[in-house]
Amino acid sequence: MEFLPPNLSILSAFVLILVAFIGSVISAGVGIGGGITFLTVLASIVPAPAIIPIHGVVQLGSNVSRATVQRKHINWHITVYFVLGSIAGVIIGGSLALQLPENMLKLLLALYILYSIWGPIKLGLSNLSPAVLSIAGLFSAFITMFLGATGPFVISILAPCIPDRKSLFGTHAVCMVIQHSLKILVFGLLGFSFGPWLPLLAIMIAAGYFGTLLGSRLTELASESLFRKILKIILTILAINLLLSGSGVYS
Numbered sequence: 001m002e003f004l005p006p007n008l009s010i011l012s013a014f015v016l017i018l019v020a021f022i023g024s025v026i027s028a029g030v031g032i033g034g035g036i037t038f039l040t041v042l043a044s045i046v047p048a049p050a051i052i053p054i055h056g057v058v059q060l061g062s063n064v065s066r067a068t069v070q071r072k073h074i075n076w077h078i079t080v081y082f083v084l085g086s087i088a089g090v091i092i093g094g095s096l097a098l099q100l101p102e103n104m105l106k107l108l109l110a111l112y113i114l115y116s117i118w119g120p121i122k123l124g125l126s127n128l129s130p131a132v133l134s135i136a137g138l139f140s141a142f143i144t145m146f147l148g149a150t151g152p153f154v155i156s157i158l159a160p161c162i163p164d165r166k167s168l169f170g171t172h173a174v175c176m177v178i179q180h181s182l183k184i185l186v187f188g189l190l191g192f193s194f195g196p197w198l199p200l201l202a203i204m205i206a207a208g209y210f211g212t213l214l215g216s217r218l219t220e221l222a223s224e225s226l227f228r229k230i231l232k233i234i235l236t237i238l239a240i241n242l243l244l245s246g247s248g249v250y251s
Contacts, residue, residue: 005050005196012045013200017207024062024208027151028069028169028215033234035059035149035176036241053187054197055149060180061205063173065212070170075162078171081130083178085137090182092142103246110242118236133157141179145186151176152238165219 004013019041027034039055046054067074136157144150155172162168188194194201 003199005200008046008200015041016045016200017204020058020062020204021207021211024065024211025215025218027062028066028212029218033152033238034062034211035151036238039149049192050197052145053184053192053194054201056180056183056187057194057197057201058204058208059149060177060184061201062208062212063176063180065209066173066216067170067177069212069216070166070173072170073164073166074170074174075167078133078158078161079174081133082137082175085134085139086141086175086179086182088134089138089141090145090179090186092138103248107243107246110239110246114236114239114243137175137179141182144179144183150179152234154179169219 004010019038023034023038025034026037035055038058039051042055043051136154140150140154140157143153151172154175155168158168158172158175162171184194
């Protein structure tokens with residue numbers, strides 16, 4: 001088996017490994033941002049058909065690491081309903097996602113995140129039903145089939161109803177583990193060949209694990225109030241980036 005997939009240089013592979021590490025540090029340290037960071041770099045290096053499947057595998061590894069580190073803090077009540085919706089969302093997304101305008105969904109996702117942070121009426125789910133959590137899981141799983149990094153949307157849903165950041169990180173991580181696992185399964189069934197990528201994927205996942213360990217240590221350096229402010233700023237930046245992308249500014 002070749003160490004690198006076809007047409008990928010050693011330098012490009014090194015960059016992907018480094019960014020997988022950095023992305024995991026970011027996600028473990030502040031909860032989000034690592035997936036989009038990795039997706040942005042990945043999109044500039046690998047062929048278009050490989051972007052979402054490869055991103056899914058690396059993010060699966062990163063989130064497994066985070067869920068393992070924070071396993072004692074996972075809110076399983078929220079997770080169960082979110083996962084039930086995610087299963088339905090991936091099934092629907094696998095058959096319908098490509099029929100919908102990607103830019104429109106980027107815009108909707110960005111507007112939701114911005115409103116959930118700055119809107120006069122908060123959309124937190126702390127007092128809402130399990131059905132709403134399931135719908136959130138369905139929608140996020142649906143759009144992850146072609147947008148890839150939906151972590152900001154998921155954490156914007158979970159943050160209002162999980163006051164402790166360790167519980168938030170752990171619950172968010174395990175929700176993303178399920179979504180990425182389902183997405184990988186669907187892409188495999190649709191015919192994507194992961195074989196040529198396996199050696200590099202193993203190294204990127206290992207790099208992500210060590211990044212998670214470092215990022216988890218960083219969470220101890222900031223107070224809960226400071227963390228919430230940082231999360232708000234990062235979510236806003238990522239939402240604006242999605243808004244610009246959906247508006248065609250980058251095209």
